[in-house]
Amino acid sequence: MDRDLLFLTGLIFLPLAFVALVSAWADRRFPTAALVLTVIGVGVAGWAYATHPGGYDWRSLPDLAVETVARYWRR
Template structure:
């Protein structure tokens, strides 16, 4: 898997797990699925940063997102 794709998928998973975790906690349930999703997304982000030579800066993330979306939608 391409490190850019792993970074973007990981960030999307992390962002989507947060509302799920809040909903589970507000209902009084254990956020098991949200926690697993958060861990998986975090692992993908860490793998992408470790795999790409030089890593990523915070300023590269939006450009990387646009590049990945454009690559798979075009």
């Protein structure tokens, strides 16, 4: 699988983890889903970052997202 897609997927899991954390906090329960989503998001994005030659630059993240979506949209 494409490292760029994995990196973006990992970054998408992190806001979902925050929403799950707030939901668990509001319901006064243990944030199991938030922890799982955080581990998956950080793990996938971290692996993609570590194996990408030169790493990723945060300033080029919007361009990376558009190029990756366009690459898969054209298929």
